[in-house]
Amino acid sequence: MEQIELVKILLKNTYINFLLGAGTSYNKVDGKMHFPLMWDLLNFIKGDTKVLGFYNSLKKDTTIPVGVGEMLASLYDDYLFSEEANIEKFLSVLEGVDLYITDIDFRKIVEEQRNHIRMLIRDRLNNSDKDTVINNYISFYNGLKNVKEVNGLKNQIFNIFTTNYDMMNEMAMEIQNIHYYSGFEGIVNRKFNLAYYNYDFVDSFRVNHANVKVTPNHMNLFKIHGSLSWCMKDGELIERNPYEQDFLPEIIYPSVDKFKNTNLIISYSALMRELSNRLCQENTTLFVSGMSMSDEHINKIIENALTINTFHMVIFCATVAEIKKLQEKYKAYRNVIVVDREYKFCDVADLMQNLQGGD
Template identity: 30%
Template sequence: MKHFFYKGNQNIITQEQDFDKIRETIKKDLSKILDTRNLSFLIGSGCSLGVNGIPTMKQLADNLFEPKDDIHPDLKDKVFETEHIEILEKFKINYKNEPFRTNLETFLGTLYSFRFYLEKLQEAKESAFDQDLEDLNKIIKRTKEYILYECLNEKNKGEDGDIVETYQQFYRKLSLRDSNLQKPNVFTTNYDLFSERAMDNLGISYTNGFSGFVERFFNPSIFNYALAEQMDISSLKWSIIDSFIYLFKIHGSVNWVEKESNNKLFSIQEIQDVNFDRLKTEANYMIYPSPLKQNASLGSPYADLFREFQKRITQKQSTLVTMGFSFGDEHINNIIYQALTIPSFRLVIFSDMGYYVGGKYEPARKNIEKLKNLNDPRIWIIGSDTEVDNDTDRNVIIEDGHKGLHFFDTIANDLFPDYTQDKIEEANKNLIELLRTKGEGND
């Protein structure tokens, strides 16, 4: 692997440096920038990867469209079969080509648009599209159930402890940063529940836009609240608790469903009993990005969540750290580009940039490359590029005794500042000072 730490377009580390020295250089710089008053993170699908993690959108598409012979037994009745392929061919939807081949969100959005088109034709001309709509709904249902099952990660439950532990390490360190600073914001495009599981395991308090206890419904005003403790019973002095996170799932979640309620403004409910058999029976168990708003409630969460994303990263003295995000979503990119027009904004990107195939460099992250070419010192890009022998092995990670700098476990365990240790050292320092003062008083 070839490591890099770009500030602007200048790589400040060399390949001759050993991994420990590189790690300490990055950790030292990160410890300064992560003390920014307004700190936000953007977690992409790359953070939930792993042997027993959630596949990428490309991997999901590969298994759905052309399932392999050795596919997991639990997935055999959830992937496309002959009848589904025939329906797609009838509608002349070439699922083997871009933009569908590597992005199921685009594929599903197209299906929704096509269904809307057929429904309007049927209403206007009173033509019979019943069979077409039935076939189209069959494809939509199979696609959604497949994505749901994979993002629930039920086939790996009990075996995904390493991924959960990495998330826990990240949130454990993040929750203990300076209490005088604003509480951190974590935005994620992931549908999975790794963040929630990690924070629940650690006992970290967080808000995700839902309020209530027995029944939790979406309420964006909750993002304006914080959890505080009373400092003095005899007075009205309050302090926001140290361990508190704002979590924004900007592409929805596996446990969000549509449920009408007479006394709720928003009909999106968060389900606590999370399992595939339960969720697959819900009318809308996941909120997928699509060109059309299915109804007001499905349109509302996106509008509110993205408004919060834009508002929070465009505050003065803001830093956004992206991890596992390849800058492939233009609607997210545009908000980040707007933030870059603010002089005090900083952007830290953890990502690979490409591959060395037979010694020749092959760029793979065009949008990140564009950001590097801006030569803006406010933009830091940290990661490692893989060296492979030939193009057929480009997705194979060649181990060389080093870990990729952009790997989520490397970030959480090796590069992220250990605020816990800082607090212990500060406490020890205060204790020593207290003992020294007392000793002088006795003299």
């Protein structure tokens, strides 16, 4: 059976989840500041003069406690400047060194460096040209509305999981008047509350009507690596206007250092648990776009789901190289489809919009 025909069947007959990575916001246009892939973000941070200055001082500054400078420099070498570098892991290990720094003044210097890097990430994303990608997101969510309509799935809530920190999903859904839950409740003080994902949105409600039929008319958005709009206040995870400049966003990655902030690690764990629970339901499909599939924590959850016979994963890749890499990675799994032609995020959106239903 042709791959796209099988995709149509899965869209019609299974519970639908999407996993969106950095590639969904990447749309390079000449003369525009595009949203970065993780490698772009890494290079941006590596080239910052303040980051480089701090790194170069680690082995030279005689005021740094003995052994601490060398230890920190090795972390930069392994997590920021190596071929396997990962900015989220780097931030996590950089926070973890607090456990080994007894000098209070130097600990503050390291904290300033961490905050500077978070500020760089915030400003780089906030300065990215949203106009180059917003239409792709709008088309994607239009496509999901089309999938619901042509397949008679009005009672199914679609789950959107993303590792992106940017606000493009939220902007697109609000432009399209799509109601969504992102895990926060309240207006003035928007606090994280996982229970919100289990609520239903009712278009109209007659109080005296004995048998109210609730039709789900929303989508669930899970930002599993944090968001430009998230920050900690008095020990609680809250949501703020992402374009305010007086706070640093919470970019979450699991590591021992996060346990010093109990509410943050609880929120992260809850989101990952939701990913696991929803993928491990019977007759579930995970559609993937813009992901390199290199996040070990997400991969472990997916590997568990792949042991379920009724679970399927469909991966859309933007390049031939990615297709070959992931075909090799998942060649032993019969319930994984790595689509064998290039599909950028805009192509995935077109596919959803032009869907006519499967048999």
